[in-house]
Amino acid sequence: MKPKLLVARPIFQTVIDTLTDTFEVTHNQADVPWTPDTWQQAIAQHDAALTTGSDPINAKVLGLQPKLKMAANMAVGFNNFDVPAMTALGVLASNTPDVLTETTADFGFALLMATARRMTESEHYLRAGQWKQWRYDMFAGAEVHGSTLGILGMGRIGQAIARRGALGFGMNVLYHNRSQLDAATEASCQARYVDKETLLKTADHLVLVLPYSAESHHAMGAAELAQMKPTATLVNIARGGIVDDAALAVALQNRQIAAAGLDVFEGEPALNPALLAVPNVVLTPHIASATVKTRLAMAQLAADNLTAYFANGKALTPLNALATF
Ligand code: GLV
Numbered sequence: 001m002k003p004k005l006l007v008a009r010p011i012f013q014t015v016i017d018t019l020t021d022t023f024e025v026t027h028n029q030a031d032v033p034w035t036p037d038t039w040q041q042a043i044a045q046h047d048a049a050l051t052t053g054s055d056p057i058n059a060k061v062l063g064l065q066p067k068l069k070m071a072a073n074m075a076v077g078f079n080n081f082d083v084p085a086m087t088a089l090g091v092l093a094s095n096t097p098d099v100l101t102e103t104t105a106d107f108g109f110a111l112l113m114a115t116a117r118r119m120t121e122s123e124h125y126l127r128a129g130q131w132k133q134w135r136y137d138m139f140a141g142a143e144v145h146g147s148t149l150g151i152l153g154m155g156r157i158g159q160a161i162a163r164r165g166a167l168g169f170g171m172n173v174l175y176h177n178r179s180q181l182d183a184a185t186e187a188s189c190q191a192r193y194v195d196k197e198t199l200l201k202t203a204d205h206l207v208l209v210l211p212y213s214a215e216s217h218h219a220m221g222a223a224e225l226a227q228m229k230p231t232a233t234l235v236n237i238a239r240g241g242i243v244d245d246a247a248l249a250v251a252l253q254n255r256q257i258a259a260a261g262l263d264v265f266e267g268e269p270a271l272n273p274a275l276l277a278v279p280n281v282v283l284t285p286h287i288a289s290a291t292v293k294t295r296l297a298m299a300q301l302a303a304d305n306l307t308a309y310f311a312n313g314k315a316l317t318p319l320n321a322l323a324t325f
Contacts, residue, residue, distance in 0.1 A: 002022065002023050002024045003022070003023055003024070003047035003048060004023065004024050004026065004045065004046045004047050004048070005022075005023035005024065005025050005026070005047065005048045005049070006026050006045075006046040006048070006049045006050070007019075007026065007027040007028060007049075007050045008028055008034070008042075008051045008052060008055045009028055009051075009055070010027070010029050010030075010031050011050070011074065011299045012295075012296055012299050014296075015296070015299040015300050015303050018303055018307070019050075019303050019306065019307065022307045022310055022311070023047075023048065023306070026046065034055070039055070039061065040060075040063075043057070043061055043062065043066070043068055044063065044066070044067060044068075045067070046068060047067060047069050048068065048069055048070045048071070048072070049068060049070070049071045049072070050071075050302050050303065050306060051071050051072070051073050051074065051080065052073070052074050052075060053073065053074075053075040053077055053078075053079075055080055056080050057071045057080065057081050057086060057093070058081070058082035058085050058086075059085040059088075059089070062085070062086070062089050062091060065089075066090075068091050069091060069092065069309075070091060070306060070310075070315070071086070071091060071092075071093055071094075072093075072094045072302040072303070072305045072315075073093070073094065073096065074096055074298050074299055074301075075095060075096060075289075075298070076095050076096055076097050076100055076104075076157075076289075077095070077211060077212065077238075077239055078093065078095045078319060079211065079212040079239060081093050083319050083320050086320060087320040087321075087322065090322055092309055092318060092320060092322055093319040093320050094302070094305040094315045094316070094317050094318050094319060095317060095319055096297075096298040096301045096302055096317065097156065097317055098156065098317075099294060099297040099298055099301050100289040100294050100297070100298055101156045101160050102160055103288075103291050103294040104157050104160075104237065104288045104289045104294075105157050105164060106164075107237060107263070107287070107289070108157065108207055108209065108235060108237045108288060109161060109165070111235050111237060111261035111263060111282060111284065111288075112144065112149075112205050112207060112233065112235050112261060114261060115233045115235060115260060115261035115281075115282045116141050116142040116143075116144050116205060116233050116259070117139075117141045117142075118139045118141045118280075119282070121139065121279050121280065121282075122138075122139040124279075125139070141258075141259075142204060142205070142231055142232075142233060142258055142259075144169055144205065145169045145170055145171070146170050146171065146172075147171055147172070147204035147205060148171065148173075148174060148203055148204045148205075149161075149165040149166075149169075149171040149174070149203065149204070149205050149207070150175070150176075150199045150200070150202065150204075150205065150206040150207070151173065151174070151175040151191065151206075151207050151209060152175070152177075152199060152206065152207070152209065152210055152219070152220075153177060153208060153210025153211070153238060154175040154176075154177035154181060154191070154209075155177075155210075155211075157237075158175060158207075158210075159181075159185065159188075160189075161207055162175065162190065162191040163188070163189045163190075166189060166190035166191065171205075173189065173190055173191040173192065174192050174193075174198070174202060175191045175192070175193060175194070175199070176193070176194060176195060176196045176198075176199040177193070177210075181193070196224075197227060200224055200227040200228050201227050201228070201229070203228070203232055204229065204231065204232055205232065205235065206232060206233070207235045208220065208234070208235065208236045208237065208242055209237060209238050210238050210242060211238070211239070212238065212239035212240075212241055212242055216238075216239075216241075216242050217241055217242070218241070218242070218243070218244045218247075219242050219243075220234065220236075220242060220243040220248070221243075221244040222244065225248060225251040225256060226256065228257050229257070230255060230256060230257065230258065231258050232257050233257065233258055233259045233260060233261065234248070234259075234260045234261070235260070235261040235262075236260070236261070236263065236264055237263045237264065237288045238264060239264050240264045240265040240266040240267065241266050242264075243262070243266075244266075245262075245265060245266045245271075245272040245274075245275060246272055246274060248260060248275070249272060249275050250274075252275075252278040252281055253278050255280075258280065259280040259281065259282070260280070260281045260282070261282040261284075262275070262282070262283055262284070263285075263286055263287060263288050264286055268285075269286075271283070301316065301317065304316055305317060
């Protein structure tokens, strides 16, 4: 009897095909939304799950003696997993690091550019038929090349953004992170470590790339936004909840900062309606890793984690270690 695998959301059929030798696959190809109850019931009936960042795996979902042996997240972020609870209940967790680093950094930089150069705001103006003539100050934005790039959270994606800024745009790159990088890594992305306050006060463009946790909840709230330059821009490609979206909407409305670019939101896919009411924000629906090639690589890595763990007890990119299989 093959172990039963639940694929929680639609993914590439070619990836499903690589799973069917090992697993009896239930694929939510129709993308039927889960309720907390249907999700819990489905998890109770499967040995493994391929999840996305929207699908929670925690003590409540798992129950006291879960059938589930593994959940493979098709995302590098894993704040939808309670990893300590999974470990305690004997459930292996994996994510998809590395395969999305450069693509996500490309998008972070695109969002920075779109925000600084007011691309969506000016496109809306054009589409609305408001463009009548050239004006010297029409959608004049903030300089990107040669400016100071601040990065909060300096993991793989932060470093890839730093390289783009320093090497491609001649930016002065500053970062803050839980721990300072070693000198060789700092040199490879030409970035200098500063404390958070210096980062907030100095950055012309601040990009958030830190993982979401209880400690990073509202790492950018009203007090932090107040420390930024009035000409500065803020980009969040990390997770909703790292920015206090209500405080950000106020700061944008009052021009306390110049503009923001957001790919992630508190409580997404719902948005704080105040963000929709301000013009100086670029909004995208959590698509930083969304190229066909990268999404395929993410899905395949999640699938390969599952087959490797069920074949030999060794996932490729595990998030926890279990004593027994
Ligand atoms: C996307 O947000 C990811 O964590 O991969």
